[in-house]
Amino acid sequence: xxxxxxxxxxxxxxxxxxxxxxxxxxxxxxxxxxxxxxxxxxxxxxxxxxxxxxxxxxxxxxxxxxxxxxxxxxxxxxxxxxxxxxxxxxxxxxxxxxxxxxxxxxxxxxxxxxxxxxxxxxxxxxxxxxxxxxxxxxxxxxxxxxxxxxxxxxxxxxxxxxxxxxxxxxxxxxxxxxxxxxxxxxxxxxxxxxxxxxxxxxxxxxxxxxxxxxxxxxxxxxxxxxxxxxxxxx
Numbered sequence: 254x255x256x257x258x259x260x261x262x263x264x265x266x267x268x269x270x271x272x273x274x275x276x277x278x279x280x281x282x283x284x285x286x287x288x289x290x291x292x293x294x295x296x297x298x299x300x301x302x303x304x305x306x307x308x309x310x311x312x313x314x315x316x317x318x319x320x321x322x323x324x325x326x327x328x329x330x331x332x333x334x335x336x337x338x339x340x341x342x343x344x345x346x347x348x349x350x351x352x353x354x355x356x357x358x359x360x361x362x363x364x365x366x367x368x369x370x371x372x373x374x375x376x377x378x379x380x381x382x383x384x385x386x387x388x389x390x391x392x393x394x395x396x397x398x399x400x401x402x403x404x405x406x407x408x409x410x411x412x413x414x415x416x417x418x419x420x421x422x423x424x425x426x427x428x429x430x431x432x433x434x435x436x437x438x439x440x441x442x443x444x445x446x447x448x449x450x451x452x453x454x455x456x457x458x459x460x461x462x463x464x465x466x467x468x469x470x471x472x473x474x475x476x477x478x479x480x481x482x483x484x485x486x487x
Contacts (some may be wrong), residue, residue: 279394279402279424280357281353281357281358281359281373281374282353282357283424283425284371284373284402284404284422284423284424284427285346285351285353285359285371285422285427285428286425286426286427286454286455287317287329287351287352287353288317288329288454288455289317289318289319289320289329290316290317290453290455290456291316291317291427291452291453291454291455292314292315292316292317292452292453293314293315293316293346293427293428293449293451293452294312294313294314294449294450294451294452295312295313295314295315295447295448295449295450296310296311296312296313296447296448296450297309297310297311297312297313297339297341297446297447298310298444298445298446298447298448299311299339299340299444299445300441300443300444300445301442301443302441302442302443303442303443307339309339311336311339312450313334313335313341313347313447314332314335315331315332315345315346315347316331316332317329317330317331317332318330318331318332321350323362326352327352328350328351328352328362329350329351329352330350331346331347331348331349331350331351332347332348333347333348334347334348339445340445341445341447342418342431342432342433342445342446342447344370344371344408344418344420344431345428345431345447346428349361350362354369354374356373356374357372357373357374358371358372358373358374359371359372368382369381370390370406370408371404371406371420371422372390372392373392373404377390377391377392377393378390378391378392378409379392381408387408387409387418388409389408389409390406390407390408390409391406391407391408391409392404392405392406393405399466399467400465400466400467401423401424401425401426401464401465401467402423402424403421403422403423403424403429404421404422404423404424405419405420405421406419406420406421406422407419415435415436415437415442416433416434416435417432417433417434417436418432418433418434419431419432420432423449423461423464423465425464425467426449426452426454426459426461426464426465427452427454429449429461430446430447430448430449431446431447432444432445432446432447433445433446434446449461451464452464
C-alpha cells in the first residue's frame, strides 16, 4: 500500500508561513515536562518500499527513569529503546540524558559533551551539530486560542532534497510527532516515524488527542490540571 507523505500540520505551517511566537509568553520547559516517572507512548512505523519484508508497526513507550548529576547539573535519564530494530529516529528521547538550560534549550549529555537540537533561546534557523548530514534547524511556534502551543522543528541542510526530518513538541505534553522520510513524489519511499498515543504525566494518564485540545477528563485536580490553569487557556 502506498504511503502518502506524513508531514504533520505544525510542520506544514512552518513550510508555508513565517509566524513566530514573539510577544507570546511561554516556558520552553513546558514543551517537555521532565519528571521521574513521566512516560510517553507512540506507534513506531517503519516503512521501506524497497524492502517490504523489513516493515514494522510497533508500540513504544519511553519513560524518564531517573536523574543524574554531572558537573553540578541535574539531568533526566530516559529509558533505553526496548529494541534496536527497526531503529528509532535519532532525535527521539529514548536512551537520552537531558536537561533544560536556563535559556530554554533542551540539552543532551553525550560521551563527548553537551549537544542541543531543540532550542528556544536563539532565532530560527539555528546551526546544529550534523545529524543525518543536517546542519540547520528551522523552528516555528504556533499559538491557538483554545489549545496548547505547538513547536515545530524541521532539520535542513541535507544534500538530498528528497529527504526530510522533522519533530513537533506539544506544550504541557512533550515530544509528539517525529519522522524521517524519503519521498520522490507525494508518496513516501521510506518512513521512520513515531506517532503519539498518550502519556503519563505526574502520575496521570492523558491521551495525545486530549492533550492537544486541552481536555483533561480525570485529572483536573492534578499537577497537569495546574499546568492548564497556569497557561490561561480556556
